[in-house]
Amino acid sequence: MAAQPKPLPVHQPSYLEGGGVLGWLTTIDHKRVAVMYAVTALVFMALGGLEAMAIRAQLWSPDTHVLSAATYNAFFTMHGTTMIFLVVMPLLLGFMGNFLIPLQIGARDVAFPRLNALSFWMALIAGILLHLGWIRGGLPDAGWFGYANLTERYFSPGLALDWWVVGLLVSGTSTVLTGLNFFTTIIAMRAPGMTYMRMPMFIWSLLVTSILILIAFPPLTIGLIFLLFDRFFDTHFYIVSAGATPILWQHLFWLFGHPEVYIMALPAFGIISEVVPTHSRKPLFGYPMMAYSIVLIAFLSYGVWGHHMFATGMGPVADSAFAITSMLIAIPTGVKIFSWIGTIWGGSLRMTTAFYFALGMILEFTIGGLSGVMHASAPVDLQQTDSYFVVAHFHYVLFGGSMFAILSGFYYWWPKITGTMLSEKLGKWQFWLTIIGFNATFFPMHYLGMWGMPRRIYTYGADMGWTHLNQFETVGAFILGLGFLLMYINIFRSLAVGEKAPNDPWDGRSLEWSIPSPPPAYNFATIPQVRGRDAWWIIKYGRAGSRGVAAYMAAQASPSDQSFDAARIHMPAPSIFPLVMSLAIGLMGLGLIIDWYRIIVIGAVATILSIIGMSFEYPGFGEESHDPEHAPSAGGIDVRKIGVWSFIGSECVFFASLISTFIVYKSRSIGGPGPEILNIPLTSLSTFILLMSSLLMVLALAAAQRGDQRWEKIWLAGTISFGLIFLGGQVYEFTSFYNEGMGLTTNLFSQSFFVLVGFHGAHVAIGVLWLSVLLGAAMLGKLGKSRALSLELAGLYWHFVDVVWIVIFTLVYLMQTVKGA
Amino acid sequence: MIRIRSAARFASLAAIALAGCASASDKPMTTLSPKSDLAQWIYRLFIQVTLWDALIFAIVVVAFILALFVFSTRVGEAGPASTAASDLTLEVAWTLGPALVLLMISIPTVRTIFRTQGEHAPEGALEIRVIAHQWWWDFQYPDGIKTANELHLPSGRSVRLHLESDDIIHSFWVPQLGGKRDLVPGQVNQITLVANTPGMYPGQCAEFCGLSHANMRFRVFVDSPADFATWQTSQLAGPVSVPPDRQLVMDGARIFANSPCTTCHTIQGVSRGYIGPELTHFGSRSTLAAGVLANTPDNVAKWITDPNEIKPGANMPPLLLAGPKRDALVAYLESLK
Amino acid sequence: MSEISAAHDVHDPANQPGTTTYLIIAAFLLVLTAMEVTVFYVHALRPVLVPVLIVLSGAKFALVAMFYMHLKYDGWLLSGVFAFPLFIATILLLSLIGLFGYLAHHGAPNPELNAPRNASLSWKSLASTPAYRSASPR
Structure with missing residues (x-):
């Protein structure tokens, strides 16, 4: 019907142009913040991936000595911590969430842009703190869920876990601020006409995720604060002689830890729910059920933490309760899988790399979900928990689910973010290497688990019959590594010689495809009017009341239009305080750990000064410089x-x-x-x-x-x-x-x-x-x-x-x- | 390609049962070859859940393949995409279907939970204390027998293990005899089971417990009642007296008695240390260093020369002995049947 | 004080409570607190201490949230943003109390265990931090 949108007649400078280094350091533009998140996360991803490959190399045979026991323990701890806190969450929330929330809801920025920049810098500082053990005191080595009382100073002397505690506290704070920011943005700043039931599914997933962040991170913070007090101020929150129990840590940790799984899974569901309809040229199947199932998953996810603790002896009543709630989660999750298939059914498919990864995600995540049902059955879980079976399970969920979705979203939105295309040929190669390497690495782990191989062991008995599958997995891991290498090559190739991207390369459905690639700093010259689900699709292909693409484009581009005047669009000014404040917070953590109190004082003073500075930075005292009309949905x-x-x-x-x-x-x-x-x-x-x-x-x-x-x-x-x-x-x-x-x-x-x-x-x-x-x-x-x-x-x-x-x-x-x- | 992969994966899932039957001998820690009532219940539940899972997976894969390869076109091909965006019947079906399956799973789940977590020990059960240390196991029987890293159980009799920890959280796992249970300091957990087939079943700590977590292994010997009685008698007999005709062993005994070993290890009548494993019947065990090495004179010599080489982080200091003195000590330890 | 009564009603937006309301709420809060403290000191009320205190403090909580924090006047959105986490917090509190209550009754070391409880438990886990802080055990 309607033609593909034409290139914009007037050049609008993109968000990537201008500013220099200082511009990036002081930026509070959600798109620049998103890009900085992506760069950081990709660096940490390389690090975490190399750690994983070293782990697999060590497990090649019972008598391999690639890593010492100590290094092995540090590597699996850092691999888990890095991938969860410094890679998957930053990529899903900091990168994709940040970039896309305003674009998909038709806003100019997030609700609190300076807070957003603060979140990023704190996340970066947290990542650095977690890795300072390379320089002094050794890397954290108590596992990513750091069970007390192994983490007490008596059992883990030295600085390694100090870095871990402080790093996670900073990272957690940063994530809570992000959650608060996203929640407010989605509630308040949707374009006129975008009701809740018209929001893109990715936005639904992020709305629910940010609620989960707000209610799930506090227990972790408390658990970490107790540990910090134990390690630094001689309290006994996890010390048995005082009557305490290390089980407290497990409850607090998993009260966070299980919702955390959904914090990493829901946005992934959201991405798939964007990629699949676009590539099938069909609306998302069962939209209301998809939205409700996200809400239901999130709600249930808060009542299932105990299934991580079946072996600790909670008693049959609690075991049964947690088993049943855990099983219930499978129902809304099943709805999602079937609805995606329903979307593909009857579609007109565009077989791009993004779609390949989405299809891969649907299958791999199904496997992870089904093994999850096994773990929900408490007695079965007692044979599987802490074995390689559970390692297989959560990699199918977090790699097969979240990471595949990230890769899908990455190929999908890259043209919008950078204005260049990724190579589809390299992309397809990456897909096949990834899916082969992934299944070769992780599927056999189900068997190793059933054959009794516990997780987190740096060596194993030669008479256990585990050697051959371990070697097979190690080969798989290196194939997987090769796949990721191709991704990095593809990124650099695209930035250097990539073909210029059109505004709407995939014939998209949501608003981000209606504006230039890369978008201008203010996103939308005119805030769009939303007339239904798939807002941009309606503009392109018509429906009663829509003005059509030509009128829309004119509003977005033509300077002669009354509604457009770049100078009139009031964007908040850059601010150096987020960076300064994050550095100050980092200094406080550093001073605490290396026992240098002068640094703590400097950090504390600088933090307070930054807060005061921020309060008086804008002329409207204490306000983010938003005019209220930019919060159209706040009621x-x-x-x-x-x-x-x-x-x-x-x-x-x-x-x-x-x-x-x-x-x-x-x-x-x-x-x-x-x-x-x-x-x-x-x-x-x-x-x-x-x-x-x-x-x-x-x-x-x-x-x-x-x-x-x-x-x-x-x-x-x-x-x-x-x-x-x-x-x-x-x-x-x-x-x-x-x-x-x-x-x-x-x-x-x-x-x-x-x-x-x-x-x-x-x-x-x-x-x-x-x-x-x-x-x-x-x-x-x-x-x-x-x-x-x-x-x-x-x-x-x-x-x-x-x-x-x-x-x-x-x-x-x-x-x-x-x-x- | 996707079709082939999916099919292969489905076949491999179906092969689980086969894998289990074939492998008990060369996979001594398999969970698929249950040798106790507890393990049997769990195994039955596991197979049930797996079959339901396989059914659902098959449905998903079939629907996926049909959607992808049969009931869809490619961009550019003839015919516009369908615009169907909902179908109430379908949506209700794929909500209620899984719900029914989960109901089918949850009933046996809850029954098994209550069945395996009895409040009290069964009548006539043998109650054994299991105490985990970084990184070895201490087993204490009601009649005073103490042993380390090798647990002997009578077949056909109820056994209740009381699990405790001396330092941090560990997890007791003998896959062929049943699921894990954590050993939490300041808390006592229980495992109740009846082992039904005599044999040797390796186990291992399953909760990460620090540097040498990988080296915290043990063995469970399920003996026929008669064999168990024999073993009990020999353990109760106390330490063997040193045969005067074996000079080497005599020398070893003297070296031990005057060595720092005595601060940590008990040999009844000789020393009373309790930091490390009981050694009264050391020579009767099949392994040393918590199941890591076979109990041979060479390995014992290697172990006492540098324990940290074999078990990083071990508390036992290296013994500064070499040559004949070391051989004598080894000979003495191996004589402690 | 004339200031207060004079200001009442005139300047407030229609959906805001007035100064009089605030004062009445404050009076309620004081009375409820006084009742709480009284209940604490009256021995006869000990058996019903917990439910009575929960009702009284719940009432105080609700009064502050509804009137001083304006939830009564601010629409469902903000109430939801507060009520949902509050619900979650309550669930968390109750379930942790329940779970640890079970642990205290069933997980405690069993003195009747007929095995000799001898010195083989060196209780390293009992080591409290200070004594060991500087010492590196390994």
Whole structure:
């Protein structure tokens, strides 16, 4: 019907042009950030891949000595950590998510561009921290899920695991910020007309993934914080003599770890759900069911963590419950597989490399899903867990699923990202080498597992009958390596001599194909109007109400059109603070590990200065420079408010993890003081103060909203003072405990109490700082009626800290006589 | 190509059962040749799940091949693409179908879970403490027998293993006798089973436990009741007395008694160390260093000369002995039947 | 104080609570807290301590969230963004308490075990960090 879109008549400078090195270091353009994520991840992928090949070389035969036991342990630890935290997640979220969310929803950037840049730089710093063990202290070597109490300093002396703990904490924080950013962007910034049921499936998957990130990472953060305290501050969160149990780590870790699997799988499903319809020239089959199944998978994924722990002795009731919830996940996953096949059925197929990888993903992931059903059956899992069977399973899921999808998406979107085409010939070669190498490496692992080969062993008995398959796998791994080598060659070839890419090389369906390749910095000259699912397809091939491609192109390109004026498009200015702040955070971690306190202080000061700098960087104090019309789908709610609320949601799970630990450890505590030491009259008073501070806070906000600056300042000052009084009470409380002989490391009760209440206190302190900055702004007359929202945001945080205290006061103080778990 | 690959993969999946039957002798750690009631239950469940999986996989592959090669065209070929975007019947079918299959799997799953995790030891069960250390195994019987890295069980009698750990988390796994169970410090887990076929079944620690995780192996000997009784008697008999006619062994005994070995190892009547494995009946074992080496004089000499060469990270220090003195010590240890 | 009453209603957007509402909520919060503390000190109420405290603190929680955090007035989106993680957090709390409760009853070392509990357990796992921190065991 309609013709292919013609090249744009007017040259619009692409996002890649201009700026120089400084431009990249200070960029907050989501597309540039995405490219930086990709470069970093590709470097780490090469590293992780080489580690994997060294591992396979070592396993060639029972008497191979390519790696020592220590190096082997470090390599499989780093291979897992790298591939998960520094490759798959950055590629799916940081790279593809970042690049495509605004393009597919018709926005100019993500909701918080500076936060986005901060996420990237922190991710990079985390990657570097994780690898500094090469230089000093050795690489982490306790496995990617670092089971306590092997990770305690007694069993793992040296710096290796210090790098791991701090690196993962930084990486986790960066990911949470990304999740918050994506969530807000997708909720608030969809183009007019793009309802939830019109979003591309990739956007659906990222929306749900970002929710998962927000609720899944806090337990990991808590687990890591406990480990950090154990390693640096002599607490006993995982030390048995104090009554603690290393099983706590496993629960906290897998509460994160299983949703994490879906954080890596859902975006992959999203990519396949984009590639398959485009290459079949058909709409996605069963769109509503596909969307609901993503939601259902995510929801269930939070209730299945125990299936990683069947062997730890959770008891038959818990085993059965986790087995059944784990099996339930197979249902929505099956819906996805069948719907993809339904999409291909009757299609007019375009057999590109991207589609090949998508087809490969469907089959390989099915195998991984089916072996997953075996693991869900707890008794069967007892024979398979920690054997090579499970290694086969998760590589079929994460390589056959996520990595194949990444490669598919990579070939699919590369022309849009760089404006050049990849070689299809090299691509097909890569596909066949990859799929042969992949199956040759990992399929035999099912058999090795069934024949009893445990995972993570650097050598094995010659009389076990495992040698031949191991050799077969090693050959497969090197074929796989060759496949990836071709990909790197293809990348460089494309950048050097690649054919120039048209705007819409695959006859695409979603909005990113409607703009130039590579896109201009502002993405859309005119924010498009969405009239249905597959928005760009409708524009191209018509449907009632669509203006057709010519009119659309004119709006995007013609300077004479009233709606287009590049100078009028207000894009946020670049900022150096994300980079500075990430470096500062990295310095703090480094100083902690190498025991050089001066560096910690420098890092801390630089972090605080960066935050203050960022607050005053833009003329509109404290605001990202967005005008509200760029958040068309927010229903009139400011994007920052959605951001703060999603942060608060994440904090709920953070505090729930801390409180659970307190309740569990209260009753396991051995010796020393217990809950009876708590001072109820004093804390009742503190509670009263904090509740009243919340009252003053709402009064301050009400005053600000009606433009009454005098009372605004008075109430705000009152809030701050009450916060300070509360903190003072806490200092007094802690000091008197200390004088009574209860310090941080006294027993399980004391350490879980101090960490829980201390973290709450830290939140109050941050709130006081935040409010003080606002008070300062108010004094300068910068916090008038129009900026009341800034006060409202701080208020939301303040009230949240208040409700957390309501819970702590009840569960920790008033229920002191109740025996915990 | 894709068609051929899929077919090959399906065939290989179907071959699982064959692989299992054929391999018990040359794959001593196979899970597919169950030799206890516990392993048998798990195996039956595994086959059930595998068959359901194979059925679903076959359906997916057939649908995939039909969609790809039969019911679709290529871009540029005649005929526009279908625009079918949903089909309620189909969608309900592929939701309910798998749900039914999962129901079929979950019922035997839950039954097996409860069947294999009894609250109490069965009547007349032999209760054995298993204590894991970095990187060796300590087995303690109710009648006072202590042995390391080689567990003897009577066939046909209920056995309840109480699993504990001395340091970090390990996992007890003898594939032919059943699934894993972790040994968690500060916690006691149980495995209950009846081994039904006499024989030797190798096992290995299955939870990563540090540097020499790969070298934390052990062997389970399932003996007929009569053999087990004989073994028990010999173990209860205490240490063998050194035959006065064998000078080398006598020398070895003296060297041992005056060596640092005594701080960590027990030989009844000689020393009372408990950091390392019990050695009272060392010579009667088939392996040393937690199942890593065959128990031969050469290997023992190699082991005591440099344990870290064989087991990186081992706590045992190298023994600065050479020549005849070392031979004497080896001869003494090997005499401890 | 006239300031407060005078300001009420006039400047607030239609869907915002007024100062009076805020004060009433504050009064409720104080009363509820006082009730909580009372329940804690009255011995007769010990058997029902937990449910009563959960109801009272739940009420406080809801009041702050609905009125001070404006969830009552801000539409379903923000309520959802808060309520879903809160639900997850509750599940997490309850399941961890349940799982560790089971562990405490069933996983504890069994003193009746008839095997001799002799010195073969050197309890390296009992090593608490400080003493070993500088020492490298291997």
